[in-house]
Every structure is written in C-alpha cells, then in structure tokens.
Amino acid sequence: MINKAVSYASKFGDAELRITKEEETEVIFENESLKNLNAGENYGLSVRVAKNKRFGYAQTTDLSKWRECVDSAVKLMKVNEPLLVKPRLSRTRLARGFNAGFELKEVSDDELINNALLIIKGAKEVSEKILVSSAGISINSIETRFINSVGSDASYTKRLINSEVQCVSGRSSGFDCRTSRRLNIDFKSLGDSAAKLCIKSINPNKVSSQKADLTIDYLGLIQLLDLLSNSLLASNVLENKSVFKGRVGECILSSKVSITDDATLALGIASQPFDAEGTNSKRAELITNGVLNGFLHDNYTAKRMRTNSTGNCAGLATRPSVSYNNLIIKEGRASDEELLNDCFYTHSLMGAHMANQVSGDFALNLLNAFRIENDEWIPIRDAMVSGNLFNLWNNVKAVGKELRMDSSIITPKVKFGNVQIVA
C-alpha cells in the first residue's frame, strides 16, 4: 500500500510518507486491586507533499483510505502560501542494527500483572501505613516505516516499558516511575522508593520565604530541562521566540552545564535510526561548559539557517517541526553527600507548563520537598521556587555524578544556588 501511495503522491510533487503501527498493553491497579487490563493497536498514515515551496499535510488512521489522504494533502498544498525556502528531502540510510529493545513474546499478560503486584509489595513492605492508590505498567511497541519520493525507504521497531506508582498515607503522597527499553526494571524497588518518599513527607512544616540553595531531583529537573529546550530549537530562533538567538559562541549558562541531544544513544528512550522526515539520527553538542554551540534543526530550519538538519524533525504536520530526542545533561562530579547538604531539596515540581517559555519567568510548587539541616530531612509544604529559568541555570552550584534515564531527558541531580523560595 505505502509504495502505491508514494508513487501516487509523487505525481504532485515531493512526497514524504510515514506509516506507524503501535501496540500497547497496560495493566492498572487502583487501591491495590486490579482495575483494568487493556490491550490495543493503532495504525496511522501521514502524508506530506510539497511543490514550488508550498506544502500540504494530511493524516489518517484508516490505511485503506490512503488515496483520499494523499488527495487531501495535495488539495491543501495547492491553496497554501509558499514557504521562504524549499527544503531538500532526506536520503535515509537503512536502519540496520537498530535494537528494538525486547520481543513482545517475552512478556505475558500474567507477568505484567505479577510485576505490578511486585510494585505494590515493595511499597507495602516499607510501612503498613502505606496505601498504593495506583500502580501501572504499560508495554508499547511502535513500528515505523518512512518512504519518500527520492528513494528513501526505511523502517524500525522500538519497544518501551513504563511503570509508575503513587502511594498515600494520610495527606502525604509519593510518586515514582521507571521507563526502559529493556526488561530490566526492578519493580519492587520502584514501590519501595515511592513508599519511602511518602513516609518521609508526613507532617510537613511551613517555611518562611527566603533565598537558599535548592537541589532538584530527576522528576523536577526534567520539567525545567523541557522548558529550557524551547530556546534551543531553531524553529523558535527563526520565529524570534528564543533568548539564545544570535548568541552562538557565547557563554549562556553556568560553565558546569553541558547539554547534548543524542538520538543514537544505545537503548535511549527516544533513540531512533531516523527522524520523522527520514534524516538519519545524530548527536548534537548544544552547550559545552555553558557555551552555546548551536540549535536543533529539521530540514526546513537547516535550509533557512544554512546548516544541516540535526535529525530533530518531530512530525510532518507543520513546517518547521523541531523537538529534542534524548536531551542529556553531562554528569558532574558531585556526590549525594555534597548535593544533599544544608539546602532545600525537592523530588519534583508542579506547574512547569505554566511558566513563560519565552522569557523563562516561572514560579513552581515544590512537591515532596525537604529542608536538609545537619543530615536531618524536614518535610516542608506550601512552598514554591520562583525566578527566571536562564538565571537559575546560570547559578548551578553542583552537578551530580549519577545520571538517571527514565524519559527522553537524561540528567543527574543538580544543586542551584541562591534560589528564591516563596512560602
């Protein structure tokens, strides 16, 4: 079908097609009782056609209607206005050797349920006061095939396992999660971790507003890095929405911070052999010791900025469409003893989606937060951290030495200096 579709679409101009099949199995426990076992599949076809700097896009979940889908994209292309440049189509190399992660037959539904029970067991062993309000595991398998009118035709399969748990005890709660491309998650330790956090957070105290050092753990940092990534996208640079515009070669963040994007990372959560428009994956050094090296590109932004795509096209629907793959903060040298000493600590943050993505101003609730004094962890409540994202990343006191990868952002803990705590 896809060969016929690309051949038909090519009659109207440059054509790019992407076909996906996703399979998911998910088990959900609520209140320590099995609530649901879901299993399903979804198919999708995306078509992008372009001629004379104009492009149109259509997608459907009904693969039998591929001709109608191509016609929709062509119809939109004809009425669209021309872009500033016409990007080249990618010549995708075959994705040999890409590791799918694991085989679906390696995990039965019963095993999935038993693993979810292990999460609950791990939590309950911490304290009889713990109630596991929710625990879930999902397995996702995604098959992608990309084909375009200059002869690219490549495909890959990728599998992921996600697990998460929420524990409560009175008004205290603790959440944790694990994601992996391999079947190597220690489910019992996941339950243990969330339950310990919940117990440790019982009877929180109010604190006064003050400036202090704050160590942010993985679940909080992934929100701050996701926010920061907006300013590293060439699409936002071109549309005047990045404070880093015109600052390549300048020191923009603390010299302790180095950031790369790497879709080639072995078994990375967002690793892929090629991006949505078929550009083979690469590693991009974005920031080295605080100095900005460049931005993330798709074919369109690369052409406009006279450089090469970094393989960061996130979808065919809009032009440009740029996003990070695996965003990695380089590990530092600080041990947990240095990071978790005489400071505030927060396990997570709440409300990063409300921050100003352009100016970087933010005020976020601390979630499962503590004041650490002389090795004593005092839980706190009703506290926020506020300030400016770019100032925050300029005031890094220490970067941890242990990386964590439970999403497409990979980072150690980071300690920030002189942060405004609002309470």
Add this chain to the structure above:
Amino acid sequence: MINFSKLLKKYEPRFDYADIRTEEGVSEVINLENKNISLINNKDFSYGIRVLINGAWGLSYSNELKNAEKVFKKALRTAKISSKHLKEKVMIVKPEPVKARFRIKIKEDPFTVDIKEKINYLKDYRKALSSEERIKNARAIMTSGRVKKKFINIESNITQEFNINILRFSATASEGGLIEQTSKGYCRLGGYEVIRDYDHLGTADEIKKSVIQLLHARGPKPGRMPVVCDPEMTGLFFHEAVGHACEADLVINKSSIFSNLLNKQIASNEVNLTDDPTINARGFYWFDDEGIKASETELITNGILKGCLHSIDTAGALRMKPTGNGRVESPAFRPIPRMSNTVLKPGKWSFNDLLKEAWNGIYVKGFSGGIVEPNSGQFSFGARECYLIENGELTKPLKGVTLAGSILEILKGISVGNDLTNPFTTGTCGKGGQGVRVGDMTPHILLKEAIVGGND
C-alpha cells in the same frame, strides 16, 4: 461495515456486561506563524470494546474495523486474566436503555468554507499586530473539528455529533534584551458562524496591548496576599482546586483531600458549585461515554460538600447513582470520572467591592495553566495578566504571576462576585493520561489569602 450491536449479541453469553465506544473525527488545522502557514487535515476512526467478567474489566481497542472480532476476543481474554487477580470485584450501575441521536445545530458548515477565507481571517490578526514594531512573532491557529461518538451496549445505541471550533492567538515582543509572550484562546461548539461572530481584531488589540505592557511590567513581590480572580481564573481555580478532589475515583482511592468530608463545611457559605454538562460551554454533551444522561450535579452548597462525580463503577462501589461524568479521551481509554463544565453560582459582591475588600493585593486575569495534587490539596495556577491592587484600586501591571496554596485553607476565605461569565476557554483537562474538553461559567471571586510567586 461491522455491526457492533450484532457482535455484542454474539458474545453476550460470555460476559456480564459490555459496552463499545466508537469515534470518528475529521479536523482541519490552519497554523499561521509570522509568514509560515501550515495546513493540516486529519481523519481518525477508532473503537474500543470493554467487557466485565466476574467483576473484572477487560478493554481492547483498534482503528482497523476488520480486526473487530479479534479485538472483542482480546477484551474477553484480558477480562478473564484480570478476574484471576482481583482483590475487590468491580460493581457497576448499568445505564438505562436509550436509543437516540444528537447533533450540534450549525448554520454554516466549517468544512465548506473556502480555506483562503479562513487564511485571510488569521492574516487579519497578523496584520493588526504589524503596526507594533516590538512584536516579533504573531501566531494564530484555527481548528475546525467534527467528532461523531457512538455508545453501544446490548440495550442502548447513542450517537452524538459535535462541531468544535477553536481559535488560538499569541504574540511575542522584544525590546532591549527583554522578551515577553502572551496568548488567548477561544472555543465554541457550533458552525463557522461562531468564528464569524468572534471579534478576532479586538483580540489582536487586547494581545498587542498586553504583550507590550508585559515588557515593562515587574514581577510580583512574592508572599501571601489577597487575590481577586476574573471569571476565567475563577473557573480554573474551582476546576483544579475543587473539581478534581470531587472525582469519586480519587475519593475511593483515598487520594482526595475531600475523602472524609461529605456533608461537612469545606468552603465559605458563599460558595455554591455544580458540574453541568448541559450548558453551552466547551464541556457540553448529551450523554457521557458510558451512556448515562448528562445532568447538573451539586458539589458544594452554601459551603457544604454535597456530592462527587461518578462513572458507572465508582457509583457501584459507593452504592450511589451515576452522575453522567464517565468520560474518555478516545475509545482506547477506560471511562473515569471527569468534570464537564464547572459552574459557580453568583454571589453578592460587585467587582469594585471585591477590590475594596482586597484593599492591597493583586488582580489576575486569564490563566496560562493550572495543576493540583488532590491528596495533599496543593495547587498552582499561572496568570496570563495581572495588576496590583493598591488601596482598593487597580494600579500597575505585573508579569509572571503564579498562585499557590492549600485547598482547604483557601476555600474558607472566598467572597463571590455577583456577575456570571462564560469565557469560552479552550480548556483540556488531563488526568490518568487522558485529555477531555472542559468548560466553566463563573463570576469574579476574592481569595482572602493566597501564596503569590513570580520573578521579582
């Protein structure tokens, strides 16, 4: 074409209860950003089959109709596997049998309007901003969508068709190294006439003024203070801070701060709150996704917690009536209790009296987002626009304001305005990985004391 009713009959001896949801959607998105225009056409179809066997749910879904038998068998298999691992059996309240079709009345089909006319509508917005040199980015998105949803069980067959129009506008301005952004959205059910009726050039003026004002505004002085909220922020506040804690699944799982507070005074006696899917706002529907008729549900009356929002299985677990709030993002998901339109009844205070009562504090207009942790009751809301209140009068603009606090503390100190507005916002509520459209109808309110954060 698969006849799902026949499929249900075929497998009836093998389940205790089953329902099927199908969703067929078509949408056209025009995305204009400065000189770039993206035109997108989406066509989706999916279905989900849910079965209950021996007190255990099984769910399977697909968008390939030819796989329907296989999908049904998979749902049966997953329910059987689940039933071996049950600690508590699922109890449900079955929906009343209904056979009905509903469709939003439209005057002008958005899909027959010339696309060039739509592009020009968005270009007019861009043009209205172009006179201001400091505006470096103008963005406008128009989405025209039509969704046909079907709910089928052995006795019921309900079809609902919704036409949804969404406009989103934003602008970014910069000057002397400062950079700021603001945005506004609008959503109404209906035909293209709701787009024609909308004053997009008025919105352009509002956004232009707001983003330039932000360039020179200061952040708030962080701390605790009185906050007057406009209807849009009030809607978000009650949705996040109260509505989620009223969802019965969270109450049952002891994950709601309201878990043991039914019939107790939880808010000031000025607070009268309901959930109402029957009003003309973004969260409108005739029947929920489990075939239960939509109706207004009393949540708080004179400050006393009166009820919660149910799906058919939370109603069964608590031996109560379903409220018509079992909703799904798509047939691939299981129905869970969700809000629809959050309605706060008007009180006695005029807007000026609320400012006088606050005396020294802030006034927040519109929101950039919100989130709540229902178990601890901590919430956080971002304001789109904000002004200082000094001696009962609005004075300087502020930027980057976020409100936070604890639900139970803040609810006791609320004064309710005497106005009532439907802001036609574009709200999508996320819970359990599912996003559903929600709306609100609310007056201004005064929070006697909230934590205010921002970049001072």
